[in-house]
Amino acid sequence: MTTTQPAQPRQPDAGPPKLEALGITKLFPGVVANKEIDLALHEGEILALLGENGAGKSTLMNIIYGLYQPTEGQIRVDGSPVEMHSPRDAIDLGIGMVHQHFQLVPVMSVVDNIMLGSESVDRGLLDRQSVSAQIQELSERYNMAVDPNSIIEDLPVGIQQRVEILKALYRNAEILILDEPTSVLTPQEIEGLFEVMELLRSQGKSIIFITHKLKEVLRIADRITVLRRGEMVGEADPATTSQENLAALMVGRKVTLEVEKEPASAGDVLLQLRDIEAHTDLGEPALRGVSLDVRAGEIVGIAGVQGNGQTELVEVVTGLRPATSGSVLISGVDLTNASPRRITEEGAICHVPEDRHMYGMVDAYSVADNLVLSSYYKRPFSSGLTMNEQAIAQHAEELVAQFDVRTPSVRTSGASLSGGNQQKMVVAREFGRPIRLLVAAQPTRGIDVGSIEFIHSQIVAKRDEGIAVLLVSYELDEIMALSDRIAVMFHGRISAVLPRSQATRERIGLLMAGVSVDDEPQN
Amino acid sequence: MATATSTAGLTRTLRALLIPSLALLAALLAGAVVMILSGDDPMAAYSGLFKGAFGDGKGWARTIRKTIPFVLTGLSVALAFKVSLFNIGASGQFVMGSVFAVAVGINFEGLPFYIHLPLALLAGIAGGLLWGAIPGILKVYTGAHEVIVTIMLNYVASLFGGWTVYAGGTQGQTPGPLWDRTAGAISETPDVLHSAQIPWLFGPPYRVHYGVFLALAAAILVWWLIFKTPLGFEMRTVGHNMRAARYAGIRVNFTIILTMALAGGLAGLAGAIETLGLNHKFAPEFGGAVGFDGITVALLGQTHPIGVLLAAFMFGALDGGAATMQFESGVPADIIQIIQALVLAFVAAPLIIRMIFRLRQQEDQDAGSAVSTSWGGT
Numbered sequence: 001m002t003t004t005q006p007a008q009p010r011q012p013d014a015g016p017p018k019l020e021a022l023g024i025t026k027l028f029p030g031v032v033a034n035k036e037i038d039l040a041l042h043e044g045e046i047l048a049l050l051g052e053n054g055a056g057k058s059t060l061m062n063i064i065y066g067l068y069q070p071t072e073g074q075i076r077v078d079g080s081p082v083e084m085h086s087p088r089d090a091i092d093l094g095i096g097m098v099h100q101h102f103q104l105v106p107v108m109s110v111v112d113n114i115m116l117g118s119e120s121v122d123r124g125l126l127d128r129q130s131v132s133a134q135i136q137e138l139s140e141r142y143n144m145a146v147d148p149n150s151i152i153e154d155l156p157v158g159i160q161q162r163v164e165i166l167k168a169l170y171r172n173a174e175i176l177i178l179d180e181p182t183s184v185l186t187p188q189e190i191e192g193l194f195e196v197m198e199l200l201r202s203q204g205k206s207i208i209f210i211t212h213k214l215k216e217v218l219r220i221a222d223r224i225t226v227l228r229r230g231e232m233v234g235e236a237d238p239a240t241t242s243q244e245n246l247a248a249l250m251v252g253r254k255v256t257l258e259v260e261k262e263p264a265s266a267g268d269v270l271l272q273l274r275d276i277e278a279h280t281d282l283g284e285p286a287l288r289g290v291s292l293d294v295r296a297g298e299i300v301g302i303a304g305v306q307g308n309g310q311t312e313l314v315e316v317v318t319g320l321r322p323a324t325s326g327s328v329l330i331s332g333v334d335l336t337n338a339s340p341r342r343i344t345e346e347g348a349i350c351h352v353p354e355d356r357h358m359y360g361m362v363d364a365y366s367v368a369d370n371l372v373l374s375s376y377y378k379r380p381f382s383s384g385l386t387m388n389e390q391a392i393a394q395h396a397e398e399l400v401a402q403f404d405v406r407t408p409s410v411r412t413s414g415a416s417l418s419g420g421n422q423q424k425m426v427v428a429r430e431f432g433r434p435i436r437l438l439v440a441a442q443p444t445r446g447i448d449v450g451s452i453e454f455i456h457s458q459i460v461a462k463r464d465e466g467i468a469v470l471l472v473s474y475e476l477d478e479i480m481a482l483s484d485r486i487a488v489m490f491h492g493r494i495s496a497v498l499p500r501s502q503a504t505r506e507r508i509g510l511l512m513a514g515v516s517v518d519d520e521p522q523n
Numbered sequence: 524m525a526t527a528t529s530t531a532g533l534t535r536t537l538r539a540l541l542i543p544s545l546a547l548l549a550a551l552l553a554g555a556v557v558m559i560l561s562g563d564d565p566m567a568a569y570s571g572l573f574k575g576a577f578g579d580g581k582g583w584a585r586t587i588r589k590t591i592p593f594v595l596t597g598l599s600v601a602l603a604f605k606v607s608l609f610n611i612g613a614s615g616q617f618v619m620g621s622v623f624a625v626a627v628g629i630n631f632e633g634l635p636f637y638i639h640l641p642l643a644l645l646a647g648i649a650g651g652l653l654w655g656a657i658p659g660i661l662k663v664y665t666g667a668h669e670v671i672v673t674i675m676l677n678y679v680a681s682l683f684g685g686w687t688v689y690a691g692g693t694q695g696q697t698p699g700p701l702w703d704r705t706a707g708a709i710s711e712t713p714d715v716l717h718s719a720q721i722p723w724l725f726g727p728p729y730r731v732h733y734g735v736f737l738a739l740a741a742a743i744l745v746w747w748l749i750f751k752t753p754l755g756f757e758m759r760t761v762g763h764n765m766r767a768a769r770y771a772g773i774r775v776n777f778t779i780i781l782t783m784a785l786a787g788g789l790a791g792l793a794g795a796i797e798t799l800g801l802n803h804k805f806a807p808e809f810g811g812a813v814g815f816d817g818i819t820v821a822l823l824g825q826t827h828p829i830g831v832l833l834a835a836f837m838f839g840a841l842d843g844g845a846a847t848m849q850f851e852s853g854v855p856a857d858i859i860q861i862i863q864a865l866v867l868a869f870v871a872a873p874l875i876i877r878m879i880f881r882l883r884q885q886e887d888q889d890a891g892s893a894v895s896t897s898w899g900g901t
Binding site (some may be wrong): 094263318320339340341344351353357359361362363364365369373374376377382385387 | 585747751752753756760763764766767769771772773774
């Protein structure tokens with residue numbers, strides 16, 4: 001597959017680009033997903049592809065990976081035009097892709113997953129040993145420690161991602177496409193990934209890094225290409241550009257990245273957690289005595305690396321997980337281990353769940369039905385025996401307008417909205433009813449800058465109405481931007497609660513890593 | 524990509540009809556191939572089939588008579604599907620419904636029909652309800668998969684039904700409690716009392732009883748329950764996304780048990796109607812094959828109550844015309860079962876149909892994915 005036909009070099013002394021996309025246009029029925037996109041990736045370079053959800057990044061990458069055929073345009077590898085009809089062709093050309101949702105078999109070992117599809121066979125039997133040795137060698141060369149014999153589902157997400165990268169390298173990938181690789185990682189894991197990416201670059205691999213996170217782009221990319229609505233709207237040099245510039249390019253208008261808010265005027269304690277203990281689904285201790293107060297009119301942010309009990313804490317508060325000891329008081333009423341419905345009603349709480357697809361919405365339901373998911377049984381949506389479709393539709397029209405959910409109609413299925421609009425739909429439903437306590441877990445996970453800005457401003461608006469807000473986020477930036485007080489969770493405990501003014505990034509970072517700082521309580 | 528217009532509803536309906544219609548067509552074509560291979564004339568067979576099903580008043584009566592139980596067992600399976608539950612137990616629930624109904628129907632002499640008949644019908648529903656609730660309860664409290672439990676309970680119901688009418692043995696074994704003492708060595712119940720029989724809408728030779736309206740009413744009721752009531756909203760939410768249902772405050776366990784019980788009740792009603800309207804007695808051979816066909820009917824009907832009505836009518840016509848087909852063309856009536864089985868295969872594997880008829884992939888959920896999601900467990 002390697003031809004040495006010279007092509008016109010795009011950069012004088014760099015030789016032909018490793019990978020080139022020329023005039024790529026991709027039409028789907030009724031939609032222009034990509035329009036005349038030109039892209040060049042050079043050897044030993046990290047190219048960031050930046051764009052909001054639905055900007056056409058994934059379509060473009062699927063074309064480069066052989067999953068789609070372009071309607072028009074050409075792909076060149078090492079200067080010569082190539083035609084790809086399947087990912088197999090792309091792999092043969094040295095292109096590897098790490099998808100946002102990993103393509104691993106959870107019950108199989110690392111070795112088995114890596115050799116899957118290109119099994120090494122010795123006298124009719126699988127030759128796990130030589131593959132295992134190759135994996136060892138690769139993981140040493142690229143500084144990605146992985147035990148080849150461990151089972152995928154036992155591994156943390158960050159390690160699973162390494163397996164995906166190793167899988168591509170095992171197939172001799174020279175070009176790596178990483179699709180939103182940081183969206184599932186903790187800050188530490190992100191830094192680890194960046195180190196791996198730098199090592200790969202120094203060894204001559206070329207990387208396309210797809211993301212919508214501006215800070216990361218500035219940190220790691222050599223060059224930045226921005227897509228908007230299927231078109232290339234600009235290139236930028238990370239040395240000279242700024243987050244504001246990139247955001248404006250992405251969204252097409254000026255965006256406020258800072259959250260504007262007045263100092264909080266906190267009132268009475270609304271949520272009172274005392275010595276809460278709870279288990280994970282596997283029966284291991286997840287919460288080991290959590291006590292926390294949230295007052296009306298303040299935002300308490302819970303910072304911490306994913307998996308330190310935040311998920312379980314939110315579930316205990318909202319009634320989705322039983323507390324094995326301790327108490328939950330909302331507005332002075334003991335709602336420990338009450339049913340989710342009772343907590344919603346008596347506690348007047350709303351809950352933006354961590355995973356909108358898993359908990360927050362029913363994909364197959366219309367926007368209108370999704371908007372009554374937690375109030376369908378109440379008047380006027382339901383009058384005793386029957387549901388009132390008209391009231392449900394009218395309620396939906398109002399919320400869609402108020403929360404700027406972009407949908408062709410309220411009868412459109414929730415699944416067909418973009419991620420940002422799905423999240424706005426969830427937020428609209430939860431914020432759109434009378435509440436006293438707002439529990440928001442990862443309220444802006446995986447959504448675009450424009451929607452993040454909107455949801456942040458809504459959270460602050462709720463606080464200013466005097467509502468108590470418990471915010472959980474794995475993105476320290478989000479915690480720092482929104483919180484009035486910051487509680488750090490480590491190992492199922494709250495290791496410190498700091499007022500925002502005393503919470504420096506360094507101090508929080510240390511606490512998140514489990515290092516106790518000066519006079520913090522240890523419990 | 525979203526084309527939300529006023530015709531969206533109509534388009535969706537047409538789309539939903541597309542795959543089942545083509546599946547039926549493909550099954551009939553495949554049946555024709557089988558006939559040609561065995562030296563028969565498919566044209567003669569199908570014209571005989573059509574004549575038998577719709578040729579005259581008696582044909583229509585046969586078709587309608589056969590349609591009734593298909594509607595109810597189809598609804599039973601479809602209702603469970605809406606909650607992502609796989610009710611393979613319609614067969615056993617049908618038998619329990621028959622036994623319970625007949626137990627009431629052969630007793631309580633002297634009751635007026637307006638009390639006796641509803642009582643017998645309710646008993647049948649209760650029998651099925653009970654038989655459906657058990658797998659629901661076991662699923663919720665022990666995690667036992669409803670497919671396994673319902674299949675096992677089919678055997679239990681079938682053997683239980685046989686026991687109730689056991690004629691006793693030559694060595695003087697105790698006969699079953701519902702056995703007809705005047706029947707000699709035959710294992711069957713006495714005839715259901717007149718006051719518990721469903722009256723004829725058209726008497727012999729047509730033999731169509733008023734149960735046809737019960738079946739229609741059940742279909743409308745199930746449609747209304749699923750799509751128009753808060754309970755139906757809860758059921759569908761549990762079916763689509765159990766986690767989201769818990770998050771929304773829905774009692775997931777209760778909904779699962781209730782759904783399985785209601786599904787069982789529908790199949791039980793089917794048994795009761797067949798017993799009280801047509802057979803007028805219970806015997807082991809009036810077993811629940813129609814319960815298994817309910818799975819095919821539900822899938823062919825895209826698990827929608829109105830679709831189930833149409834699919835049941837199709838199956839009723841196939842069964843209704845089978846005998847005439849054999850009589851007129853010499854093609855064995857068993858070919859109809861082959862065709863019915865092929866319909867299930869084609870509906871459950873819509874990709875084959877799409878390939879045969881070169882259809883483009885659609886985003887709508889269809890029955891095939893209902894099968895796979897029920898097994899996926901997510």
